[in-house]
Amino acid sequence: MNMNRVPVILDGDPGHDDAIAWVFAKADPNLDILAVTSVAGNQTIEKTTINARRICALLGIDAPFARGATRPLTADPVTAGNWHGESGLDGPAMPEPDQEISPLSAPDLMAKVIEESAEPVVIIPTGPLTNIAMLLLTHPEVKEKIRMITLMGGGVTHGNWKPAAEFNIFEDPEAAKIVYDSGIPIRMCGLDVTEKAIIRPDDFPRIRAVGNQVADIVAGWLEFFYQYPMAIGYDGAPVHDPCAVLAFTHPEIFTLTPYYVDIELGGEYARGATVADFRGTSGKEPNALVAETIDRDRYIDLLIEALHAYDGRTVTITGEPSPDAFAGKKIEKTRSLAGVHPITARFLAEAGEEIWIDTDTGVDDAAALITAAALEKKGCFTIAGISTVFGNAAAAQCAVNARNVLSQLGREDIPVYHGAERPMLVPARPAAYVHGENGLNGAVLPQSKAPVQEKPAWDAIYEAAKKAKGSLTLILLGPQTNAALAFRKYPDLPGMLKRIVIMGGADIGGNRTPAAEFNIWADPDSAQAVFKSGVPVVMCGLDVTEKLRFTKEDLEKAMSGESKGSRLLRTIMETGDDTFLRFYEGTPVLHDVTPILLAAMPELFAGEEAGVFVETRSGICNGKTVSDRDTDVKFGVKNTFVVLDADRETFVETVCGLVREA
Numbered sequence: 001m002n003m004n005r006v007p008v009i010l011d012g013d014p015g016h017d018d019a020i021a022w023v024f025a026k027a028d029p030n031l032d033i034l035a036v037t038s039v040a041g042n043q044t045i046e047k048t049t050i051n052a053r054r055i056c057a058l059l060g061i062d063a064p065f066a067r068g069a070t071r072p073l074t075a076d077p078v079t080a081g082n083w084h085g086e087s088g089l090d091g092p093a094m095p096e097p098d099q100e101i102s103p104l105s106a107p108d109l110m111a112k113v114i115e116e117s118a119e120p121v122v123i124i125p126t127g128p129l130t131n132i133a134m135l136l137l138t139h140p141e142v143k144e145k146i147r148m149i150t151l152m153g154g155g156v157t158h159g160n161w162k163p164a165a166e167f168n169i170f171e172d173p174e175a176a177k178i179v180y181d182s183g184i185p186i187r188m189c190g191l192d193v194t195e196k197a198i199i200r201p202d203d204f205p206r207i208r209a210v211g212n213q214v215a216d217i218v219a220g221w222l223e224f225f226y227q228y229p230m231a232i233g234y235d236g237a238p239v240h241d242p243c244a245v246l247a248f249t250h251p252e253i254f255t256l257t258p259y260y261v262d263i264e265l266g267g268e269y270a271r272g273a274t275v276a277d278f279r280g281t282s283g284k285e286p287n288a289l290v291a292e293t294i295d296r297d298r299y300i301d302l303l304i305e306a307l308h309a310y311d312g313r314t315v316t317i318t319g320e321p322s323p324d325a326f327a328g329k330k331i332e333k334t335r336s337l338a339g340v341h342p343i344t345a346r347f348l349a350e351a352g353e354e355i356w357i358d359t360d361t362g363v364d365d366a367a368a369l370i371t372a373a374a375l376e377k378k379g380c381f382t383i384a385g386i387s388t389v390f391g392n393a394a395a396a397q398c399a400v401n402a403r404n405v406l407s408q409l410g411r412e413d414i415p416v417y418h419g420a421e422r423p424m425l426v427p428a429r430p431a432a433y434v435h436g437e438n439g440l441n442g443a444v445l446p447q448s449k450a451p452v453q454e455k456p457a458w459d460a461i462y463e464a465a466k467k468a469k470g471s472l473t474l475i476l477l478g479p480q481t482n483a484a485l486a487f488r489k490y491p492d493l494p495g496m497l498k499r500i501v502i503m504g505g506a507d508i509g510g511n512r513t514p515a516a517e518f519n520i521w522a523d524p525d526s527a528q529a530v531f532k533s534g535v536p537v538v539m540c541g542l543d544v545t546e547k548l549r550f551t552k553e554d555l556e557k558a559m560s561g562e563s564k565g566s567r568l569l570r571t572i573m574e575t576g577d578d579t580f581l582r583f584y585e586g587t588p589v590l591h592d593v594t595p596i597l598l599a600a601m602p603e604l605f606a607g608e609e610a611g612v613f614v615e616t617r618s619g620i621c622n623g624k625t626v627s628d629r630d631t632d633v634k635f636g637v638k639n640t641f642v643v644l645d646a647d648r649e650t651f652v653e654t655v656c657g658l659v660r661e662a
């Protein structure tokens with residue numbers, strides 16, 4: 001026996017993948033299992049407890065066992081019968097339990113074995129985190145002796161149970177919050193990695209060929225467990241929970257990245273989301289090492305290796321196989337997997353359409369206006385008008401900026417309308433830290449002589465929509481307040497618009513907060529009104545705009561021409577106070593150019609349809625756009641095409657060419 005074994009506690013809601021996680025743990029000669037505990041999750045506590053005890057009997061885990069939490073800390077319980085069947089562990093017959101249930105509660109048993117352990121203990125939770133939270137709340141004294149919590153839960157890019165939330169965390173977000181805030185080092189295996197930990201039907205024969213009783217049962221579990229995920233589009237079974245064990249025992253097969261991860265407790269759409277601070281906007285130190293990829297081949301090899309640890313072990317099985325809950329039944333599809341496609345027809349416009357640009361004229365808005373002017377010259381569309389809104393700078397400044405930019409482009413003929421000075425409900429919070437105090441990097445442009453129109457944005461947009469007779473595309477480059485106010489003032493306006501193309505939101509992460517992109521964060525209530533308007537929305541969020549970053553050379557190329565566009569871009573970039581380029585460390589993201597180019601060249605872009613919702617009353621996710629691919633579409637329609645990818649090279653080359661022609 002290895003005398004330096006690491007003491008561990010297994011806590012789960014078995015569950016096929018919990019069971020396989022425990023196969024790995026028991027097989028590993030370097031781990032010493034001090035205790036096993038069950039928790040309600042995939043199924044009720046009665047079912048997960050009997051399953052857990054049967055798994056222990058099968059594998060020869062003789063550590064003390066305690067029954068854990070019956071229900072989440074404060075949330076209402078849910079179960080996941082569609083993945084694991086009625087028993088929670090449908091499939092092969094199992095041995096009867098041979099271990100007593102401890103009279104202690106799960107947290108009390110954990111505390112006892114941690115206190116008695118000579119070495120600090122690693123806890124491996126593979127279900128909702130209720131027991132662990134209760135341990136930390138009721139036995140704060142043992143915290144020092146918890147070396148690490150390596151868990152399956154969450155997903156920093158997406159959810160499965162809800163569009164933004166994974167099952168284990170969604171089941172008990174409050175418990176997860178306590179664990180993530182505990183200061184104990186966390187290794188997080190969320191859907192980001194566990195959906196890559198796929199075991200495919202063509203791996204099953206290799207598992208059976210191991211030829212012992214445990215391997216046969218594992219193969220039987222997988223033959224049941226893969227049916228549901230295969231029916232909803234995976235190419236096998238994502239076997240989530242073993243990642244939590246392997247992230248500790250075999251970290252080399254993963255990529256592990258440190259992030260600060262927080263848990264959304266409120267919210268209409270994002271409750272239970274694990275929000276990672278990808279861009280460091282929170283200023284908080286990382287609290288978790290997040291697994292993002294796994295070497296799948298090594299994963300299967302390690303499983304085979306682990307199964308051989310059970311060679312020669314046979315236990316008596318007296319029970320019956322669980323009935324196959326899916327036999328003869330059509331599996332109800334509850335989820336689509338992500339994938340990108342060309343923009344679908346109803347989100348496209350005809351050639352030569354009219355566009356209306358609504359802008360909070362900052363630096364990238366100015367670049368967008370330059371690009372738009374060049375595309376109009378080429379006959380790609382007609383610019384019907386421009387309205388301005390608070391955002392990067394105050395509303396009045398944004399109107400002045402728009403006029404001055406147009407004047408430098410020789411386009412004083414395009415009317416500029418003033419719009420909302422503040423968001424619907426939240427206070428106005430300009431982005432001077434990105435665009436400088438005047439919104440244009442501190443660059444002073446010659447004053448345009450053209451007046452800002454008297455008519456407010458909402459009235460002007462309505463009139464333009466009427467005039468365009470159903471062909472107007474509204475392009476929103478700032479907070480979406482003008483559009484939302486126009487929809488409220490003119491209820492027939494949505495029916496008159498062809499579509500809305502926005503720069504805003506993000507499927508993954510945010511740039512103003514860990515969860516939210518600036519334009520949506522600046523006025524989430526208005527954004528929600530736009531997504532709910534019924535007008536098809538094309539969303540160019542950070543997912544695509546950040547892929548289209550300009551290098552120093554790209555920017556030089558755009559500015560090096562003698563066109564009005566190149567000269568204007570030089571003035572803004574080179575005569576200002578350099579706030580903008582310093583913010584982007586010389587390689588700027590010109591976010592707002594993306595929707596303009598998309599309106600003219602949709603073939604460069606790809607993404608997918610989703611229902612998009614905005615968090616407006618949440619804890620940490622205010623302004624987060626939640627893309628719902630089909631689990632729970634609340635508007636009854638996928639109202640948005642979420643742009644996720646683009647051909648960067650062609651994009652940058654095209655934009656440089658357009659600026660040099662503008």
Ligand SMILES: [Ca+2]
Pocket residue numbers: 012013014015017018042126127241
């Ligand atoms: Ca589990």
Ligand SMILES: [Ca+2]
Pocket residue numbers: 359360361362364365391392477478592
């Ligand atoms: Ca903007």
